[in-house]
Amino acid sequence: MNGDTLNAGRVSVRRRAFFTPCKEILWRELMKKLGILLLAAAFAVCGLMTFAACNEETLDPGDDPIVTPEPDEPGKPEEPEATEGLVFELITTENSDGFDGFEEFFGEGFEDFYVCTGLTVAEENVVIPSTYNGLPVRAFSWYGMEDDILSGITSFYIPDSVQVVQWDMWGEYEIFENLTDIRLPRNPNAMISGGIYLSGCAFYNDPNNWEDGALYMDDWLLATNDDLPEEYAVKQGTVGIAAGAFLQQEDMDYKSHVRKVTVPDGVQALFGSFSRCVSLEEVLLPDSLSFIGMNAFWACYSLTSVTIPDSVTAIGDWAFYYCSSLESITIPDSVTSIGDSAFVWCHGLTSIVIPDSVASIGDSAFGGCSSLTCIVIPDSVISIGDEAFAGCDSLTSITVDAGNTVYHSDGNCLIETQSKTLIAGCGTSVIPSDGSVTSIGEGAFSNCESLMSITIPDSVTVIGDKAFLSCRSLESVMIPDSVTSIGDLAFKGCHGLTSITIPDSVTFIGYGAFSETAYNNASNWEDGVLYIGNHLIGAEETISGNFSVREGTKTIAGEAFSSCRSLESVMIPDSVTSIGDSAFEYCSSLTSITIPGSVTFIGGGAFEGCSSLENVAIPDSVISIGDFAFAGCGSLTSIVIPDSVTSIGDGAFAWCSGLTSITIPDSVTSIGDSAFEWCSGLTSVTMGDNVTSIGDGAFDWCSSLETVYYRGSEEEWNEIEIGADNDDLLNAEIIFNYTGE
Template identity: 50%
Template sequence: GLTSITIPNSVTSIGASAFYGCTGLTSLTIGSGVTTIYSSAFLGCSGLTSITIPNSATSIGSSAFKGCSGLTEMTLPFVGGSASATTASASTLFGYIFGTLSYNGGTSTTQYYTSGSSAIYYIPSSLKSVTITGGDLLYGAFYDCSGLISLTIGSCVTSIGDSAFYNCSGLTSITIGSGVTSIGSSAFYNCSGLTSITVVDGNTKYHSTGDCLIDTSSKTLMQGCSNSVIPDDGSMMSIGSEAFRGFSGLTSITIPNSVTIIGASAFYGCIGLTSITIGSGVTSIGSSSFSGCSGLTSITIPNGVTSIGSSSFSGCIGLTSVTIGSSVTSIEDSAFRDCSGLTSITIPNSVISIGSNAFFDCIGLTSITIGSGVTSIESCAFYNCSGLTSITVDAGNTKYHSAGDCLIEISSKTLIQGCNNSVIPNDGSVTNIGSAAFRGCSGLTFITIPNSVINIRDFAFYNCNGLISLTIGSGVTNIGGSAFYNCSGLTSITIGSGVTSIGSSAFYNCSGLTSITVAAGNTKYHSAGDCLIEISSKTLIQGCNNSVIPNNGSVTSIGYSAFRGCSGLASITIPNSVTFIGDSAFYGCIGLTSLTISSGVTTIRSSAFYNCSGLTSVTIPNSVTAIGSKVFMGCSGLTAITFMDTTTWYRTGLSQYWVNKIYGTQTDVTSPSSNATYFKSTHVLDYWYKL
């Protein structure tokens, strides 16, 4: 068979399928007269290892080199199907000449030619080296060509478009020709294997030094790599956005004094980076600049820096030491979020503002010292700093102060951040406990809220699962929604006489609760049988593991999630006075084995006994006329549901039909075992009503 071919200079075109299936062809020379190579011209030429297309070519058809599975290197006069293309399309992508159909040795590659449009091509897995001698590289030209190792861009190429080499993660070296004058955004995004960057001498727009690609006029380092050494000769003043993003092989970097700006996401995700020195000239650290640099253990922010950008060090889980320079005035939102290894932080006097979530989820943080200049601390700045034991504010601060390891806003008398060792001062300096003030303080075991406190705001003690005892002073009038949500260790609650408002889910999933007491004299709420009851509406709004619902008529309804998560509740009798059982009322009471529903109940709302897996049998009294969806879902032990009145029961999948009692399907409920199946599985999502 054919093993070698030379196409002479006199030939101007190579026809469709001209060398189709020439699997033995190992040597190919194409003459300088060829202008057009038609579709499938070299389809299946699997023996070819190297192809050079002359600069005379202006058009290459789709799939021209499909199945050339032995290719290791190519030289092309342009990328895609046409040398004159100026608008990105599926035909301006590198994969176009290899086609959209699979073949042995082809790697499926999704290439984008706009941010939302793509084509799937099969590029030879063996192809490692490509040289482009001319034409412009449009958007996504080599998008996701992760198998390429080496790329050379010739001197006739003037423009490299946005995302041109996006996600070419296998690329180790790139040479940029002297003619390139424009490089688009994210051109080398996630080229995480890059170790060598060279710009050919003579390029007036860009140059390379220390394996860094630098815009000469703006002195901006546009692209770095794993081997980069940032020049300290004054040739650069800023590190551009995403310049080193994703370079996991970068272990150490020194930012020289000549640099003033570190751009957004400049070192984002450099997980191998363990050492960084930031020069004294830096004044701005951009958003997400070091986000996800999980190998960093310490950072010193020099005195010249005035702002630490949003999320700039977020996710630096190995960071144990941070020194903030004396010129920093602003710590932006989420700046140190999820820095779980950080144990202490000192915020200097120069800092004026601390952004929202600035130290969110810094679970290893044990001490905070806040300087005298801070006048603004945004919401959740220290959210879920579950290890915090010490909070100190400089005595010269006129906006905030600390007492009893509590951070307090002076003018509003609001405790905005507590910790595991906090003792709320009882000198009148605190009247409000702020939203999420103690959220996630899992080491907090006891708390007394003094009489001076009026408001406990939403989520104040959310997820304080180590809290076992709580006393709420007589001055408190409001307990916010989810204030003690998931305080699973809480065994007793004492609510003062002044409380007039308790928000939704205030004690949600307090699964260890065994005692509820309301102080005498409260006109809004009272307690009986370890139940918290709203007096006027006669609604039981919170129960516990020891609750006995009073049968004296003081309770007519059981509220939303009233017993939710009370896993220690073993037995409950719902008395005749109760007419209504609210949504999720006994949700997750997995220890409940005995349930008596008395004859006053008319409505059982959705999910009321969801996941009460210990129940084996339930009797529905004659009085019940409406049962919501998923009432007994997850009750895995339930084998019998007995209806005292088995006539005219209907079910429907739509809640509006249930409310109006129309369009239901009449269902036989005479069999207790069948009923259990209905309510646990076959009709678990349906709503039931009786006419």
């Protein structure tokens, strides 16, 4: 990401500063693991979320990059001059993963644009330009601003090019205390945050601006209050309804009293407009509406029915999230897509008709619709997301139209035909044994409390993450010897599961795969360790001293020894083939571990936070080192990466401050983001000539790095794709065509 500042002064580049080294590493990891949770929380009221700029560029007025477009209509007024001191970030398809929801809002493959993220100088009248550096400004998202700058602003001019307007969502509501006027985009498809997020503004607190409990500005309905009647018709001529417009808050609780709302003709999109309107029972939507967007009716748990006009073409992510009283909804045959979690936890829905216009159904689209009894997938559907029907506990029938070329049904199982993946099942499902299913997909039977027994045929090789999560009535499972992988949380929460058989064919078991099951009781534990067959599943956190894994063990499951802080050394027998994700994370007293040559897989975070670990010999049977595998191993002074390894994962050795040198063998082709970040003691790196990519921040904060011994030529070095924030690597002395050890 690039963050530019338009301001008077010299040209300089300043790097973003973090509070501690650990915070940056943990933040990057957290964003990978918790993206969907942050997305839900941030969008519930206001929508899109952005993060701080990585670089800021200060420009002289003579270098002003703002381009004011010529009027494209006769008589249209020209845009006023933009305010100096504004901060912008460049958004591209390559960095948009740091901006959850941008692809959903702007569409896949969108063209590059800028977001205005703040202001560095005090100004009363702030004008946002429509273009910057020759590209459109399409979003306004301020956060973390100084109070004296915010309080000094009296007016905003936001051009029509802007489609997202978001205030300081991370700060207090008491912002813009002197703001009296906003020129909003004349864009009916914009998403503008309103409601309580504007409650500190002067115009919000001026009673003369309110009319029958509603606050309008520039043909936008921005907020409502207790004076709003129980039945309310939004004013004719309204362009849009802001996110959170009907949201009110009292003592940290949400409230509202409006029961029926009529949306006028002319409104084309809803983004969070009725979010948390907890009293809303009925809404009348106009024929002009084309998109029911993110969080449009988030947690409207009094809403009983909705008629969607046939002008609507898409239902966005979380659109009807937790509308628990919704009993019926008619989806017209104009709709082509149903977004992620669109109807999640709509407990009252007993049936749903998916029209044959729909091509895609998102992740968890109908998750937790516990009263839904049957599903019919039309032949138009070509994409169904993970856990689309998870937790539909009353489901007894799953049918796919015979003309569908991507999916089919058999035995009340929804199956992706080409990949042979069972993506949804129910309490009456019988998995076909004809070879048409080789994988049980993520969350396929998740929260199916009516499932009492299941036979997994010997064609199945993979049981995916959360495949049988919280199947509380499931009593026994026999896993055939065709299965090689059992995913994270696969059988977690199966409280009735007392009998489990895992064959030796299994080479990977994810974290928590059998946690909170009846099998996980004291009688099945041995010396503080739980085995299922020849697989080590878990260890008590109190285990201490030296520990030897039982001979004949095949796998060490994910998080098996997590946070065993008194564990000092581990001997692993040569029967073990894989060490699961986070298997030994935060074993802070662990000083040594023997990894045998039988191990081919070291999972992500396997030894993360093992702060006392001094040295590790990775056998030449290992072909990849997982993300954050040794992150935070501050006492690690040496490590040998064998020439069997082809990739080093994101953050694999981040914050290993004791490392002074590292040799990356010729076999390695890729080095992940933050792979050696904060290796502050690293002075030299020897690198093979087959590396083609070095990720963002791979050697960031390696302040002691002096020399890179590269086995290739200068021309080959210049062909390597080196990501951002690798200045310490690039500023080191690079010795080409190195032939030494």
